[in-house]
Amino acid sequence: MRILHYGLGYPPERTGGLVQYVTDLMKEQVKQKHEIAYLFPGRINIFSSTTKIKKSKMRISGVTSFEIINSLPLGVFGGIKDPEKFQTKVNHSIYANLLDDFEPDVIHVHSLMGIHKEFFEVATHKKIKIIYTSHDYFGLSPNPTFYFNGKSWDEENDLNYWLNVSQGALCTRKLRLLQLPFYSNIRDTIKKFKKSSFQKERHYEKMVNEEFSENYKRSFETLIDYYQKIFELITFFHFNSNISKTVFENNLKNPMSSHKILAISNSSILGGTKHIDLDMTKVKKITYIGQYAEFKGFTDFIDLAKELRDKNIIFEIYGENIDVTLPSNVINKKRFSFQEKKKVFENMQLLIIPSRWKETFGFLGLEALDNNCPIFVNDNIGVSDLVPIDSIIKEHNLNNFIKFGLKSNKKVIFKLKIPTFVEHTRMVLRLYENKKLY
Known part of the structure; x- marks a missing residue:
């Protein structure tokens, strides 16, 4: 099987459970004799704003890497300051050429951060199965955790929430710094100075819709619709728990496609x-x-x-x-x-x-x-x-x-x-082959 994964990148540039899961899963799928490629948001070109896809150096044996140059911003810190920058249009041919080149049987998406809607539109047009794993809530929410001002807002997810949670968001220019090649080298140093005392999330005064400009509100309305349309193009939802399934069910505007709950794992699990x-x-x-x-x-x-x-x-x-x-x-x-x-x-x-x-x-x-x-x-x-x-x-x-x-x-x-990680990988492969997909 030819499998194209989309994730946030490789360690040490990217860290966390999502990154660990994707890299471990790709390694095991290679061992099980599948052809694997990895698409991820890469560098920002400060001299040109044009988005393109470039074949990157091989970081995992047997995995072909494709890097998106000038991807959409990565909203990893919660909230979105510039909503129009998160829905920038690109030419469909950028992703059509990639899919024509690799010709995947299935696409496994692990995050909506950084990836354009055009990717999903092209894959759907080509009738390629799209599997989505629910590592976080980005796209349903501008904050990947849904947590803001001391509580989870997954049951109060309206326009006012999107406006308010974005008060403390980083501007796009600062988010772009996360994609500079040297960022991983200075990340721990930045954290050391930034967290010199007890880390406590900042709480914000709740504002009402009338306090935001009409243009700003409209830009968020179109962004909410942008992500909802992407979710409509997902062929199969892989929920890693009952919790994530419930949150998605309550926050998708239209009924979801086929789905299954399967706990995730990683290569350190002996089982x-x-x-x-x-x-x-x-x-x-x-x-x-x-x-x-x-x-x-x-x-x-x-x-x-x-x-x-x-x-x-x-x-x-x-x-x-x-x-x-x-x-x-x-x-x-x-x-x-x-x-x-x-x-x-x-x-x-x-x-x-x-x-x-x-x-x-x-x-x-x-x-x-x-x-x-x-x-x-x-x-x-x-x-x-x-x-x-x-x-x-x-x-x-x-x-x-x-x-x-x-x-x-x-x-x-x-x-x-x-399950051992080998067993887990086989379960994921069975999700790909689900006859309900197409």
Whole structure:
């Protein structure tokens, strides 16, 4: 099978679960004897605004790379300052030539960031299957997480939300800096100086439609319609959880095409049958891993530590190389390397994943379970599909959930079978071959 993937690029220029999934999936598909190509938003040409596609150097053996020069902006930081720049038209021939060159049997799209609507129009015209994996909510929302001003807006997704969430967005010129070749070299340095103290998302005063100009409102209305039309051209939706399926169902203006829920994975997952017993009476250490940020539930975790100061429990946090003010019973262990990951999991007694945004899946939870580490997760996190109901925190009520568990000597049994990544890849290939596609 000839498979064309569209994603955000390669590490180290791009990071995160989406990038890891795409690169791991392509490597495994090559091993399974498929012909693979990768299209991604690449460099910005400061001397010419013309969009073109250029064959890039091979970064993964057996994967042909195509780079979009002067792609649409990448709205990775949430919100859109210049809506007209995100719907720039290009000649259909740019993408027609690419598809004529590679001749894919299927296109697997992992994000709408950076890619033009014309790509989907050409693929549809050529009757090429388009599979979309729900890694985030960009396109349904200008903010990939739907999280703004302390809550998720997926159930209040109107024009006013798009206008308000974009108040703090970076201008397009600054977003373009992310696509400069040297950005990955200075990214960590920028973060180090930018996050010199506790990272707390800025909250904005809510504005009403009348406070925005008519032209600005119209530009957002056309942008909302732009993305909705792209979603209409998707042949098959691969949802990585029930959470992501529900959010998409509630925010697509027209009924979606064929779809299936299939949890994602990565090459670090060994898989197999897991039987994990958790006895709350034996828990003396509770762990958090992630950004030190409100939308990831970090503030809720710190509040829990404060609430349980009188208990003989140590709390530890991993995730960012910054110093933050913490209660005396919380240890900041900062970042750990990929090579250290297994040892970190082995030393955990209980991992809490308290994300406040409706996280589409979450590799962290899967990796913990794969390493036989028990987890408690909020009920708005996709990985909750894999765990027993006794380990699911309802309505962000972390404090009461843990305090009740300690008081009642709660015991939780995790029984599940995790596919190996080879098995997962075969499942994805079966999605491509779904007879309902065409």
